Amino acid sequence: MKSIKTLSEKLNDYMVRNDDLKISQWLFTFGEGKSISIGMKENEIGGPYMPPSSRNEYGGSVYIRWADGTISNSIINSETLENMDTTIKEWKALSYQNIFAPEVIDPLPIPLDLKIKDNKLVEITEKDKDYLFGILKFYKNKLSKKDYTKLLTIHASVGHEYNTVLNSKGLNVEWEETGISTWVSVNNMAGDSYSKRKIPEKEDLKKIIKEIDRYMIHSKNVVQMKSDKMLIILTPGVLADFLDHYVKNNLQGGLVANNQSIFRIDDFKLKRQVFDENISLIINGLKDYELSTVPCSSEGVPSTKQYIIADGRLITPFLNLKYSKKTGMSPTSPGKVGLEIKTKTSYNKLLHGIDYGLVVYDVMGMHTQNNTTGEYSIAVGQGLLVENGEIKGKIEKASIKGNLFEALKNKNTKFADYREDEIAMLTEADVTV
C-alpha cells in the first residue's frame, strides 16, 4: 500500500534529523479492511437497530523511541497520513520516559503459511451480499418452529482485511485475513455462536441449534432450589469467562511484573505448582482458521505454540516486549489460549455424578468481580437444577460463591469434553437462592 511506504519513508527521514524530533526507532501496524453484517432483532430482519451494514476501516497504531530516550504511543488514521509532519510533532508532544520501554525487535522468522484466509469469505465480503441473509434464514427456519421460541435475535458478519507490521529494524510482515462471526439468542436466555476465519459447514450451524436445544427444552419447567454447598458444572462458555477473568488476567505480564497479580515473577522462574498437574494452559498461535491466529503480534513477535502453565506449573506470564524486558523473560506468542486437560471424563458421567447441584449456563456480572484472589460471588444468569444425575428444570435466581484458584488445585475438580475443543468443569460452590 502506498500509504505504508510513505509513512515508513517519513519516519526514516526523522531518524537522520538533528533536532528534538529525531527518532531512534519506530514500529507501526496498519490495517485496511471491510466488513459487512446483518441481523434479525426479535424476529424481524434488519430495521433501524440491526440494518444491513458495511464498514470500511483504515488505520493502525504507532510506537516511537525518540533519540532523547523518550517514547510515544498513538494511533494512525487517514488524517495522520495527510499531515505527517504535524502529526509527528503531536506524537513528540505526547512522549514520556519509561525505563522499561522496549527496543523494537530484529526481524525473526515468521510463520507466513498459516490458514487465516478463506477465499469464499473474501468473495462474500466484496460481492455476495446474499450469503449472510442465507444464514439468517437457516437459523430462522430451524428455530422459529420450536415451541420454546418467542423472540429470536441473530447476527452475522464477515470481514476481509490486509494487515502490516513494520519497524525501523527491517521487520516487514504483511498478511491477508478473513473472518466470519454469527450468533443466535433465543428469548434473551440461551444462545451460541460460530466465529472462525473460514466459512461454516452446515454441520457447524446445526451444532448451534443443538446447543440451544440442550438448554431451552428445560426452560418452561421452572423449579425451586435450596441454598446449600453443592456441586456445580460450569459449561464451556462460563468456564471460559472464569478463566479469562481470574486466570488469564493474573497471568498478564504487566500485572505480574508490577506485583498486582496473585502470581509473582519468581513463581514463574521457579515453575511453581499452582494448579493440579492435570491442568495446562496453552497458547496456540498456529491453529487453523482461529480468529486469534495471526503471523505475529503487533510488535513483530512470531506466532507459535507454547505453554503458559504446564502440568499445573507456571511457565511464563503473557509478555509483550515491555514486560519481557522488565521480567527478563522471552515475549510470548499471540494466539488462542485454551485449557489442556490430561484426564477428562464424559459430560454425561459428570452430570450423572451429581446428587443435588446446578449446571451453570450463564453468569451475570463477571466484570464486577475482584480477579486477584480467585474468589467469586456472582449471579447465575441461566442455570439448570440437577437431582440424582438428571436435569430437573430451570432455576429462577441464584448466586454462586467459591474460589476458582482453589478449585483448580483441587483433585476433586473434574473436567469433561462438552463439544469439540470445549471443556466443562465440575466443582463445589456455595449456592444462595
Next chain:
Amino acid sequence: MVSKLDKYTPLIKTALDKAKENDVYAIIRLQDYKNFNVDILDGRTEYKSAAPIKGMGISVFTKDGAAGFASTDRLDEESVKKSVDEAVIDMAKNSTKYEGIKRNTEIFEVESLNGEYLQSTKYDLSSKNSNEIEEIVRSLNKEAKTLDDRLMVKSSYSCVDETWRIARSDGTDVTYNMPISRLLTYLILNEEGKIVQTYFKVHGIDLGVILDEESKHVYSKKAKHISSLVSDLINAGAMKGGNYKVLLSHDFVGLNAHEAVGHAFEADWMKSSIFGLDGKLRKGEKVAPDNISFIDGPLEGFFGNQFISSNGVKRKTVEFIKNGVVADALSDVFSAKEVGVGINGCARAQTYANIPICRMSVTLMVDNNPYPFEKTSLEDVTLDEIYELLVKHDELKMGEKIVYPVVGMGGQVNPAEGKFMFNCAGIYLIENPKKITLYKQAVFIGDILGAIATRSKGIGKICPGDTGTCGKNGQGAPVSDGGNMLFIIDKTKDITFGGEQ
C-alpha cells in the same frame, strides 16, 4: 463560534446529495473524538497515549422504510460517496428482496433541528500540555501513596473531548459535544499471599477534575477513606448469604437506578422487557411506593451528559417511574410509537461506526419526600451516626441488623427475566452502633419488580453517584447516576446477598 467540524460541511453535502440521488433519506453522523490517557503506578509513568478518532456513519432509509448503514474513517469525497452507495444499494435496497424485512418510516415525520448544543467546559483539553497533566496526576498518585506505604497506587486519568455533527435529509444540521474527564485511582494491598484491590473515582467533564481545589479536596477525602478500607479488607471474612435490610449510599442508589430499573425502560428492549406487554410500555401500572421516582435525562456538567441524540433529536428528561407509577420510556425516533410514548431522543452511538440504540445518560432514583440530612458528604459521617439517625426516624429498631455495601463494582441486568445483580468491594453488617463488622465483597442479586415494590426511604439531598461505561449490544456509553444521599430498603426475599452457606 466556529465548530471544529465546520470544515466538513462540503463532505456532508456530498453525502446528502448522493443519498438524494439514490432516492433515500439519510442521517449523517460525523464524530471527532480526542482522548488523552495517562497511567501512573507508584509515581512512575506506565503509559501515556492519545487516540484521535474521526469518521462518518451513514444511515439510510428507502421510501418504504428499509434501512441500510455504512461507515468510513476516510473523510474524503470518494470514500464518502462509496459509503453512501454501499449503504443504499448493497445494504438497504438489496435487503428489500427478502421477506420479513423490518420497515420503519418514523424518521420522515421528525421535525428538523439546527444549531450548536455545546456543554461549556472551564478548561480546554489543550490548555495544559501532556507533560503538565502527567505531573499533576503523578502528584495526586504520590499523595495517595503517602497514606499507606504498603499500598500500590495506580492512577489512570482520562480526558475526552468529543464532538458530533448530525445532518439529515430534512435539513437538520446539529452539533453537540460530550466532554468527560475521570481520575480512577486503584489501591492494591498485596501481602502474605493475600491481595485486596479497590478504587475510587473523581469525575467531571474537563481538566478541572485534577486542577480545581474543590475536586482535589474530594480526592483527598476519598483517598483517606479508601486506603483505610483496603487495609481493613485484607483480613475481612465472608458474610453469611441471605436477605437483609439494606442501606445504600448514593453511589449504590444510582447503580440501582441504572442497572435494576433503567435498562428495563430502554424502548428498543420493550418487546422483551418486564415493563412491556406485547411491545407496549405498561404505562399507568403501579410498580413502586408513592414516594419513589426514577428519572433520566440531560444534566449539564454531569459525566455522560448528552443534549442531542445520535439521530439529531433533542434529548428530553424522562421520568420513567413517577410517584411509583410507570410513566414513560427511554425512547428514540424509531421505538417511540411502537412502545406507545413520545420521542425522547435517547439514541446514543459509541462511535460513527455504530448504530444508535436507546441508552441512559444520567439516571437518578429520587424520594419525593426524603428525611432531611444536613451532611454534604458521606465521608463526613460515621456508620454509627447513620444507624442512630435511622433509629430516630423509626426506620430501624435498636439492635436490628442492616447491611451497608461500599464501593460499587458495577452490575448487570437481564430486563427480559427481571433479574439484576450488583457487586461491592466490601459490605458492613451493622448490628448496633457499637457492633459494626466489615466483610469482603458480596454480590447482591434481585428480582426487579419485587425489589422496586419494596418499601424504601431516601435520606438527604440528591447527590451524584457513580460514573462508568455502560455496555449494551457491544457498545460502550459514558453514563453517570445518583439519587438521595442514602436510601434504606426493607428486608425482602427479592434482594439476596450471596455469601457462605
